[in-house]
Amino acid sequence: MSNYTPLSELGEFGLIKRLNEKIELTQPSTIKGIGDDAAILEPGEKQIVVTSDMLLEGVHFDLTFCPLKHLGYKAVAVNVSDIAAMYAKPTQITVNIALGAKYTVEAVEELYEGMRLACENYGVDLVGGDTTSSRTGLVISITAIGEVAKGNAVLRSGAKENDLICVTGDLGAAYLGLQILEREKQAFMADPEMQPQLEDRQYIVGRQLRPEARMDVIHDMKERDIKPTSMIDVSDGLASELFHICAQSGVGATIYKDNLPVDEQTLEAAMEFKLDPITCILNGGEDYELLFTVPISDYDKVKNHPDISIIGKITDKSEGINLANKHGQSFPLQAQGWQHF
Amino acid sequence: MSNYTPLSELGEFGLIKRLNEKIELTQPSTIKGIGDDAAILEPGEKQIVVTSDMLLEGVHFDLTFCPLKHLGYKAVAVNVSDIAAMYAKPTQITVNIALGAKYTVEAVEELYEGMRLACENYGVDLVGGDTTSSRTGLVISITAIGEVAKGNAVLRSGAKENDLICVTGDLGAAYLGLQILEREKQAFMADPEMQPQLEDRQYIVGRQLRPEARMDVIHDMKERDIKPTSMIDVSDGLASELFHICAQSGVGATIYKDNLPVDEQTLEAAMEFKLDPITCILNGGEDYELLFTVPISDYDKVKNHPDISIIGKITDKSEGINLANKHGQSFPLQAQGWQHF
Structure with a gap:
């Protein structure tokens, strides 16, 4: 275990800094990502869609068999899936994470690596969020934002007889x-x-x-x-x-x-x-x-x-x-x- | 306790339906709120700002002295505060909540009543989110969205000597x-x-x-x-x-x-x-x-x-x-x- 860094060694700001170093912004609508009180986006003529999902250890996932990297990927994918279901293009996510003290910096990096991979695959910018401590298990709450041409979103309500x-x-x-x-x-x-x-x-x-x-x-x-x-x-x-x-x-x-x-x-x-x-x-x-x-x-x-x-x-x-x-x-x-x- | 309704009696969809009945949409930029895979917003010419914060029982609040209604209000207010700090106007929030089985429907309604009050005071629409179960304490994760005229957001980085x-x-x-x-x-x-x-x-x-x-x-x-x-x-x-x-x-x-x-x-x-x-x-x-x-x-x-x-x-x-x-x-x-x- 000597190669692992306890979270307390880095502290909250240190951890955020280390995780953010790997984040690249690629979406033209992202004006400002992580680092201020809020991110700034500019969707222009488009409508935006917003969805949010929370995953809790012991309820939605079991770390005995779920590798952290996969979990990070999945947490992003399930939110992108909701954007897809609107017939929209995902553009940004914010990520809130609560971590138990038992986590090492390396474990958190694995989790983020999975999220980063998903962001890369889906062409999404990670633009904000909150990292905090949990007295119990891991909690991941993600909000995904997407863009769709005005009036082009597909709702659940449009099915017609004979479709x-x-x-x-x-x-x-x-x-x-x-x-x-x-x-x-x-x-x-x-x-x-x-x-x-x-x-x-x-x-x-x-x-x-x-x-x-x-x-x-x-x-x-x-x-x-x-x-x-x-x-x-x-x-x-x-x-x-x-x-x-x-x-x-x-x-x-x-x-x-x-x-x-x-x-x-x-x-x-x-x-x-x-x-x-x-x-x-x-x-x-x-x-x-x-x-x-x-x-x-x-x-x-x-x-x-x-x-x-x-x-x-x-x-x-x-x-x-x-x-x-x-x-x-x-x-x-x-x-x-x-x-x- | 006979007047209290256990969550299991309503189920997830029943609870969501009951909570959503009280939600009114007032923002012109809200095209569609709760009820689909994602909400639809239309900020038009404006830039939008996005911020997200998570509150966990036992870490950020103590229910022994924190009434649920106040907690709901505070959870919204702390996110609106980040929007304010961008010199923007808050317009929408999404709310993810994880609840322990011990919660009654009435307790959850108290929490939502606080959030509803905050939404009313700050002129914000609750447009989406996720309600799930927690094996431990209450978790509230909120994402707030606001609008600001293009280029008008105030960052942390603009202070000048003699200001x-x-x-x-x-x-x-x-x-x-x-x-x-x-x-x-x-x-x-x-x-x-x-x-x-x-x-x-x-x-x-x-x-x-x-x-x-x-x-x-x-x-x-x-x-x-x-x-x-x-x-x-x-x-x-x-x-x-x-x-x-x-x-x-x-x-x-x-x-x-x-x-x-x-x-x-x-x-x-x-x-x-x-x-x-x-x-x-x-x-x-x-x-x-x-x-x-x-x-x-x-x-x-x-x-x-x-x-x-x-x-x-x-x-x-x-x-x-x-x-x-x-x-x-x-x-x-x-x-x-x-x-x-």
Whole structure:
């Protein structure tokens, strides 16, 4: 441990100085970043979108299996995902962090390195925030700001009857990745000599530990002139997000079970844990994919897109929200979501 | 306790719905508030300023003596104070809150009522955020956004030699208010029958529990055409903030001990606790007053302002940062600030 620096050695201002040295500003709308009472931004003609999320140790992440660098990356990505779901371009973030005294300077640098990487990947400037102490676990609270041309933001409320329901990537992987990590943690606690069995589950474990915001799909949709009528990111689970879109748009929906995108590893892991894969797909959450609707006239634009699956259609509100199987049978969908309290 | 509602009864979405019902949007730049993946703002020609602060139970506040309504108010005010220190007008906030399971719906409503009151007083819209659970104490993380005409923001870096150093209100009160609250807490813990002795200390206790951001002075300065050359809010203590201004402006400063504004209750409490009042004034912190500099040509505009004291002058960097007494003796000032780690 002799190569590690306790936080008390640097102090708050020293720590902030050291972390900030690595921060580069690249956004033209960032006039002033860290170093004053507030950052200064100049979005010009554009509208800005603002979203904020907080992650707490023991509630949202478990440091026994979550490397700090991945955690830093994820904390930024989940906020960028909300910006993506507005059809906007992320531009700046502010980061508030509370650290227990047990943290070393090097550990905090790992966390920041993950955030810095995410900022680099998404083209985002870290422009401010607050570093303080916590008597208990690590707390990360991030606010992300993005830009969108006036009137171009996509809300949850624009879905219309007959719209196609689409989702990016595949679903359920992050949830099953978490089950695997929890199992290996239990095994490790029972026998600290054991080596975790993750080799053939890299993909789904990675989906849990280091999810990506689907900015790639947003850029692509803009290029192909696909503008969704409604959009939301899948953080609580597909079913829960679909309920939000239907409630805010005043519509119903039918999802086709066979069209739900799922990775082979997710199916294998579901079987291993004796979990219904459809439940994992619908209610697993933390996929950070995008759920959106497009007019049926956009069918040709989305049908062969490698990262987009057409999973259903918007119906009249009176029809409710249903899951249909290949035999044409329909069952009302349940939104489970997460109970935080 | 039968009239209190456990959080689990409402659930996350129910709680958010109940809290949001009371939120009104008044800012013309708020296009969409709570209810989507992100809020939408339209600042138009203006620049925006962004600041973020996190408060943790057991570190920044003690719920044994801090009423939740005051805490909610303070959490907003300390962020608005940073916006004020940029010479900007606060317009929106996002609020992230983590709550322990012990909280009742009514307790959370108290907290939000304080935030709502602050929003109303400062003319700010609550446009987004995140409510989640905490395994330990309460965490509040707020991001505040403000507007300022292009190029009009006041930074810490603009102080020039011979500028007057000014401060609003009085200093040291919040720190001594905290000493009193801590003492009464100890007394209460020793004897739960005791009644707290706060009658003749209302002012300084109030300064600790429910500080105000000095937006009133900012509005007034704008009306009187006073534009500071540099500004910072006093959160860590006057000395620490003065060091920031001097470092970023590349100047020195002399503060006149006899000009430091202090309330009678602060002096009395300092005597009671056998604390040097000057140390409390210089290093107490949490006053949320504004420390700023103006050109000497603005002397007539500030000299008789009831809320502004001229406490010193900016000097050449080589002279350092000094405290002068009435006999003309000068001593180097120490910035103590707060050690968070």
